[in-house]
Every structure is written in structure tokens, then in C-alpha cells.
Amino acid sequence: xxxxxxxxxxxxxxxxxxxxxxxxxxxHGWLHAKLLLVAVILFYHVRFYRRIRFLEDHPSESSxxxxxxxxxxxxxxxxxxxxxxxxxxx
Numbered sequence: 001x002x003x004x005x006x007x008x009x010x011x012x013x014x015x016x017x018x019x020x021x022x023x024x025x026x027x028h029g030w031l032h033a034k035l036l037l038v039a040v041i042l043f044y045h046v047r048f049y050r051r052i053r054f055l056e057d058h059p060s061e062s063s064x065x066x067x068x069x070x071x072x073x074x075x076x077x078x079x080x081x082x083x084x085x086x087x088x089x090x
Contacts, residue, residue, distance in 0.1 A: 001049070008045065012038075029090030037081050044074060 015038075018025075025031050048070055055062045 001052075004045075008042070028088065030084050030088045033090070034081055034084040037077050037084070041074065041077050041081075044070070044077075
């Protein structure tokens with residue numbers, strides 16, 4: 001969990017620096033979509049961090065289906081972010 005948090009913090013910090021260096025990119029729709037998807041991933045990260053903490057005390061309340069769905073949703077979000085970053089479609 002520490003590695004994920006550190007990686008996320010570094011990625012966000014580098015993104016902020018790049019936007020500061022080239023603020024004109026904020027006029028592009030693809031970046032707005034990408035930033036929205038990043039915000040959704042951050043929301044999921046916080047939500048499931050709390051869920052894992054809860055499950056540490058109540059392990060019987062988890063299911064493999066729940067974790068499969070979370071993995072699928074996050075994978076789709078990451079894929080969409082990568083597509084937006086590479087193709088810049090708007």
C-alpha cells in the first residue's frame with residue numbers, strides 16, 4: 001500500500017509540474033477528460049483503502065466478486081487515461 005501511495009503522489013506531483021510548465025494544455029478537452037478519470041481513480045483509491053481497513057476487522061464480509069469488479073473498473077480507468085494521453089483525441 002505504501003508503494004501505491006508514493007507512486008500516486010509522485011505521478012500527481014509530476015502532472016502538476018507539467019501543467020505549470022505548459023499551462024496552455026488546460027485548453028484541451030482531452031486533458032479535462034483525463035483529469036476527471038484521475039479524480040475518479042483517486043476516489044476509488046480512498047474508498048477501497050477504507051474498505052480494506054474495514055475488512056481487516058471483518059474478513060467474512062468480503063467476496064471475490066467485489067475485488068474482481070474493483071480490479072476491472074480500475075483497469076478500464078487506467079486504460080482510458082492511457083488512451084487519452086497517447087491519442088489526445090479532442
